[in-house]
Amino acid sequence: MSDALLHGYFRSSAAFRVRIALNLKGLAYDQTFRHLRKGEQRAPDYLKLNPMGLVPALEIDGQILTQSLAIIEYLDETRPNPALMPKDAAGRARVRSLSLSLAAEIHPINNLRVLEDLRSRFGADDAAVARWFRHWVEVTFAPLETRLASEAHTGKFCHGDTPGLADICLVPQVINNTRFDVDMTPYPTIARIHKACLELDAFKNALPANQPDAE
Amino acid sequence: MSDALLHGYFRSSAAFRVRIALNLKGLAYDQTFRHLRKGEQRAPDYLKLNPMGLVPALEIDGQILTQSLAIIEYLDETRPNPALMPKDAAGRARVRSLSLSLAAEIHPINNLRVLEDLRSRFGADDAAVARWFRHWVEVTFAPLETRLASEAHTGKFCHGDTPGLADICLVPQVINNTRFDVDMTPYPTIARIHKACLELDAFKNALPANQPDAE
Numbered sequence: 162m163s164d165a166l167l168h169g170y171f172r173s174s175a176a177f178r179v180r181i182a183l184n185l186k187g188l189a190y191d192q193t194f195r196h197l198r199k200g201e202q203r204a205p206d207y208l209k210l211n212p213m214g215l216v217p218a219l220e221i222d223g224q225i226l227t228q229s230l231a232i233i234e235y236l237d238e239t240r241p242n243p244a245l246m247p248k249d250a251a252g253r254a255r256v257r258s259l260s261l262s263l264a265a266e267i268h269p270i271n272n273l274r275v276l277e278d279l280r281s282r283f284g285a286d287d288a289a290v291a292r293w294f295r296h297w298v299e300v301t302f303a304p305l306e307t308r309l310a311s312e313a314h315t316g317k318f319c320h321g322d323t324p325g326l327a328d329i330c331l332v333p334q335v336i337n338n339t340r341f342d343v344d345m346t347p348y349p350t351i352a353r354i355h356k357a358c359l360e361l362d363a364f365k366n367a368l369p370a371n372q373p374d375a376e
Numbered sequence: 377m378s379d380a381l382l383h384g385y386f387r388s389s390a391a392f393r394v395r396i397a398l399n400l401k402g403l404a405y406d407q408t409f410r411h412l413r414k415g416e417q418r419a420p421d422y423l424k425l426n427p428m429g430l431v432p433a434l435e436i437d438g439q440i441l442t443q444s445l446a447i448i449e450y451l452d453e454t455r456p457n458p459a460l461m462p463k464d465a466a467g468r469a470r471v472r473s474l475s476l477s478l479a480a481e482i483h484p485i486n487n488l489r490v491l492e493d494l495r496s497r498f499g500a501d502d503a504a505v506a507r508w509f510r511h512w513v514e515v516t517f518a519p520l521e522t523r524l525a526s527e528a529h530t531g532k533f534c535h536g537d538t539p540g541l542a543d544i545c546l547v548p549q550v551i552n553n554t555r556f557d558v559d560m561t562p563y564p565t566i567a568r569i570h571k572a573c574l575e576l577d578a579f580k581n582a583l584p585a586n587q588p589d590a591e
Contacts, residue, residue: 208519212519213481213519214519224466227473228476228480231470231473231476234469235466238468250450250454251437253449257446257449261480262428265443265445265484269480270485270490274515283500289497304423304427304429305428308427
């Protein structure tokens, strides 16, 4: 008996985030897959559910939710334990800021549809695409490392000693980085938090390689 | 006597969002400007305040907040009236999803630093930059129009009959579009909501052209 149906793709960072959140909340969910390289996210049956033609989309509580951060905040508001957001407004602002640095600064510029567009529009080859990817990671990871290394609220995880929204955004980005040989040496705090997350089943079980549609 | 100090730039869509939110909340604020084309957001004194080197940053309640959506949610949590978010979790999920479609799908790909990078990295000229800009607007505006035109919760504004977070994200994008000749004809619902917003002083007074640093 499952609580939700996730429309995803093993390699989508945004779907990965939602899988982690569902796992942390202990929710049972089914998955259906939209192969992004085959354009299945633009199939008419899926566009009826989600006109944006993106993954993830989550069917839950008789409705369909889209945009990973909106989905995760909904899960946290409707299923408060364990909490994925701090109890105080300042803490929530910090966690949302860290999360958006990853989900709204790096990921949109480096996702599949943009990388494919660079190839067709500007003739970028594999090496040029990889340089672009690494550039936008580095532009944000350097100051993100500064923040996480210097701010008092950083704990075992991005905010305190329990995993939350910022960690949920961090791990998929670091995993994605491995496909483009991003050097993690300059980011010891990010690497430490990433490692702490991957010791938890909720993160491990959400890894792209552990999904049924993994190639 | 002001409640807050906003570090911004007249043309930054993200700073524009925060100006609208501060205005809707009726908060008095001072502004200081970081000229993005001159790289002032990377000056050492600013990086001390905001290591990410981006605008906006808002000094309020004895702390500094970054990332426009995180700032606006903080304002709404700490100054609940008038509300910028719906009272119900499903409504908040919808508003956050619409907002992220604008703030995390279009804007990060089309902001100044990415457009400049296309010039230096791929030799894109003005026409190529404009084509890129319009492409990423159209990819999201078409399904966003479908959502806003078809979903029951759309009202005078994106969600119901009072302005909120999604409208705050919508108007700066539509204003930004005018610089790149985006044809708005295919988006009558977006255009209608945009017009309704600009009848309000909170939006009008936040327009780039009405800022002290406007060129």
